[in-house]
Amino acid sequence: MKYKEIIRQVIVSIFILTILSQFYACKKWLNVLPENETEATALFSTERGFQEALSGVYTLMSEPELYGRELTFGFADVIAQQYGSLHETSPYFYTQYFEFKSNQSLQLSNSLWKKQFNAIANVNNILAFIDKNESVFTSETTYALIKGEALAIRAFLHLDLLRLYAPHKIANNTTEKWLPYVDEFSKNTSQSLSYDAFMDKLLIDLSNAEKLLKVDPILTGKTLTDLYFKNRQYHLNYFAVKGLMARAYLYRGNLKQEAFNCAKEVIDAQQNKGLFPFVQVVDATNVERNKRDRTFSTEHVFTLNIRSLQTFITGYVSQVQSGLALIPREPLNDLFEGYPDYRKEFFESDGTVQSVPSKLWQVDPLKKYTYKMPMIRITEMYYIAAETTDNPTQALSYLNTVRQARNIPVGLVDPDPEMLKTEILKEYKKEFFGEGQLFYYYKRHNATDAGSWTQPFKYVLPMPEDEINFGDRPRPN
Template sequence: MKKEFIKYSLLVLVCFSMMACNDWLSVKPKTEMEAEDLFSTEAGFKDALAGVYTAMTKSSLYGREMTYGIVDVVAQQWGSIGTNHRYANALKYEYEATNTKPIIDTLWSGLYNAIANANSVLAYIDKSSVIFTGDNKQIIKGEALALRAFLHFDLLRLFCENAKSTSDEDGIPYVDELTKQVTVSVSPAKVVERVIQDLTDAATCLANDPVLTGREVSTSEDDGYLVNRNYHLNYYAVMGLMARVYMYAENTTEARRCAMVVIDAHKNRNVFPWADKNDVLNEKKEIRDRTFSSEHLFALNIKKLTDYIEGYFMSTSVPLLTRVSPGTLFVAGNDFRSFFFETMNYVGDVPSKLWQMDGVTVDGQLLTPKRDRMPMIRLSEMYYIVAECDKAIPATAVARLNEVLASRGYDDSELLDPISVNSADAVQAEILNEYRREFIAEGQLFFYHKRMKDEKLNGYTVNYVFPKPDTEIEFGK
């Protein structure tokens, strides 16, 4: 690993550029604090955990590059990348270009830096003599384990050819401890194994997560620490992530099982309910729920998102536009998602999913939208996973897809017809269509194409493997 990682394995970086709605995140920044001091109180553990989420919100990570930035560019999501655009070379998979390589190198270092911070929490929590409130110790530990798994899995998806190789040369370092020693790579297959183990352990730790037990938590309890669980890698987000990992590793049996845990809870307990039409398509555009926030199993609260999207979706005459036009992408006129393309600076069909509105005053009352949210794992993905696992029985798979489409405003005449979608290939084609519609500006389309081994996109031969930094090759072996 880079030398800078050694520094961060000893010191916990806690940067609070992102502040969630909870009081427990409303604290002053603490950087390079001695670990022993930081972890001498429960509040210190909470701060350190919040610091991991905060690190993930940077524009160099999930605030841009891992969502609507370079990862959506190489998925050929955008059709408005000109020759002078910062992503012009990335669009053509020229990863060593001078305007592309620094972005990729920073992805590597940023993700491992966040992992180092998660490892700091885990290194101290079991040996801590701190008396924690209620179940907080296990919940904090569970989230830290899940974060470590989440970050390693995205490194695997970016920097490894596949999830099956047993060659260490094809893999990445799986860093699960604080050490001054260089962490050498392990094979992709071993990375998957360790990701699943971390997620399994996380689920055990989260056995008393309020989102699972159904315990009501007030904002006054423990300064609201356990409120807004979809801003955390909660129990169901862990199961959803596990479904995603198993699907990537081509273990459809386990992928289906994990996804159904989420779907069953959604159906039986109304957790992560489908977005309400009145919230999504409110006549007051300023307060529309543009990301369908109730469906987020896990989302990042990014307070700087307004700044990050400037020049990409707002405050620019050359915004990112989808390569497939909305008129082609959304064949059903009632699809809620088709309403989030608007005209800006005389440019039409600008994706407005990530527009950040300030609200509107109605009858003397300020109404504010659900904003500053970047979806990381969605309920709909669980339905797509199960549909793909069931595609050998097309009618069953179509029924799952239709549940999502119904939630998106499709009427009976617009839903998929099992008579026409009557083969596994036809089901897979509809799933691809849904990934294109559902995950605009969220970075998941690239990984879908990679999992499906699509060789060409938009006329380009795809390179699915980002190059590791030169320093990692030199020092990390």
């Protein structure tokens, strides 16, 4: 679907005012998106209106077509070959074989594209009003926080579109233009950009977000009275932006030092400030299974609060159903190498089905750990630092820090670069199971497949046919 059509839908359709039981990191959450320009003007006439609109974007990100399922444990992990052979009744049956032109795969891919750009359109609507309405904010700090988050979300969403719908730079050494970086709320069709031009715009957004978020309470330690700005892990906060910058610099392919510096800043926040601490043993291995911190929530640098997560996982990785169940392809003893790794605890029996990924199960009776879908983890920063440092001994130290935190008693001692690469890949397989990050690791390294008995990788999803025909986008081979 063309971005122009998405903009039209955003303008002519109003999302129902919904009062959820919890504001996004507050007491209530009004999901308000404007029906037309008059309503948009009214919405953005107060600081609360900007907050509600931004919460609406997080809501869109949490839908099953995006990070509520397909860009986490669903589509993205299927094409990473995380799961064993899927039944022909599975919605991912053709997708697992990279048959992206099947009706089944196209429906998933087209919905993903549409929803992602819908979220981007709503971010751009916020940004279209925020500077001219700066006077409605109660302080420069709250203005900077809202604008910084909006810019960061726009970059976050675009990066995943690039990682799915365009070749990686190592396979794209031409100036061919692939995707638009949509940075304005407009009915006009945005022009496609080359890989480098796209990444330039993305990194500018992140750089501007970083500057604005220097006032973030998670960095300054200052307390804001407005509850909206509490619980900063539920927002793309300052350190989440640094983590996203590390991810983006690494993916670009020629900015290893920049990636290392950003990852190191987040690691330092953990080691020096006590932020994002590794999960406690008692929380990871609680003898009362329903009280376990299954996603290691203290380690989330940025997480989505998905109130319908139980519904989204049902049939797939919870209360599994024939034809839907997503079971790991690799035997657990092979994946975890026989170690008493805490992460192995979260593959459990569900009825008669064994080794069901239970990380996302919503069983905590106190709701302390439920609804959380990790978007950026502190462990990813350790892996990026290990991959980008020029010091092999330091790389080993970063990996061993995570291994120790996961209860792996044996430390790595061989600093050989190929060995390090192998160990980082192992960590991605274990750490990000059900979170959608493994496919991008493979793509970044131009892997041919995921190992024995898997399909050869195809790395570029087809865009919707309307985008190719009317949006001047390239048609992938």
